[in-house]
Amino acid sequence: MTAVPAMGPTTGQASFYEVIERRRDVRAEFTGERLPDDVLTRILGAAHRAPSVGMSQPWDFVVVESDETRQAFRDHVTLERDLFRDSLPSERRETFDRIKIEGICESSVGIVVTYDETRGGQHVLGRHTIADTGLYSTCLAIQNLWLAATAEGLGMGWVSFYREDFLRDLLGIPAGIRPIAWLCVGHVSHLETVPDLERHGWRSRRPLDEAIHRERWRA
Numbered sequence: 001m002t003a004v005p006a007m008g009p010t011t012g013q014a015s016f017y018e019v020i021e022r023r024r025d026v027r028a029e030f031t032g033e034r035l036p037d038d039v040l041t042r043i044l045g046a047a048h049r050a051p052s053v054g055m056s057q058p059w060d061f062v063v064v065e066s067d068e069t070r071q072a073f074r075d076h077v078t079l080e081r082d083l084f085r086d087s088l089p090s091e092r093r094e095t096f097d098r099i100k101i102e103g104i105c106e107s108s109v110g111i112v113v114t115y116d117e118t119r120g121g122q123h124v125l126g127r128h129t130i131a132d133t134g135l136y137s138t139c140l141a142i143q144n145l146w147l148a149a150t151a152e153g154l155g156m157g158w159v160s161f162y163r164e165d166f167l168r169d170l171l172g173i174p175a176g177i178r179p180i181a182w183l184c185v186g187h188v189s190h191l192e193t194v195p196d197l198e199r200h201g202w203r204s205r206r207p208l209d210e211a212i213h214r215e216r217w218r219a
Ligand SMILES: Cc1cc2nc3c(=O)[nH]c(=O)nc-3n(C[C@H](O)[C@H](O)[C@H](O)COP(=O)(O)O)c2cc1C
Pocket: 023, 024, 025, 026, 027, 100, 101, 102, 158, 159, 160, 161, 194, 195, 196, 197
């Protein structure tokens, strides 16, 4: 069994670890059904409750429903996909050809998450040694969104095959604010149980034991 059915309206009862287990990066399983406003507000609320360095909350969310905007973005992503494909050695190219990398037009909605490094002023508590902590905070908001969407029985896919300037221009995002992710969010027919990249032979997951180091780094 490689797929689990989309969760129904009783999703609030799904346990935390079950949600983590079910979460998948979704590209091909979107149905395109409209997302009710209250659900959208709930998952954005979950994202907005993420921890952030110095409580800076450096993120914003641009919700994109327009077909025209989504098609323009999809066309740009297709070009970038082709560039990446052309950079691959032939055997990797064959594997990559089997992999869908986005569901921009098929999803219910696009959510672009941005990062504003000026949010919180000049003295962001906890950021003076590590500038990237603002970026980390934004990624935590994305992960909250991903898990909340999964708990709602939805799917989400992260698209990063784009040039930041293109997306900034497309959505009128001010200079200096970075678009961190285009997230495809929406109703799904089902969720796969194995990541697409693994199913298509691109890369496998590492065992947990390999990732754990005790006391000191183990080579
Ligand atoms: C920062 C980031 C960028 C990603 N960009 C893409 C992307 O452009 N296209 C895509 O298909 N998946 C993208 N993914 C999804 C990963 O491929 C996916 O998380 C990974 O293969 C593991 O699969 P799973 O999320 O289903 O467990 C991205 C994930 C992250 C965290």
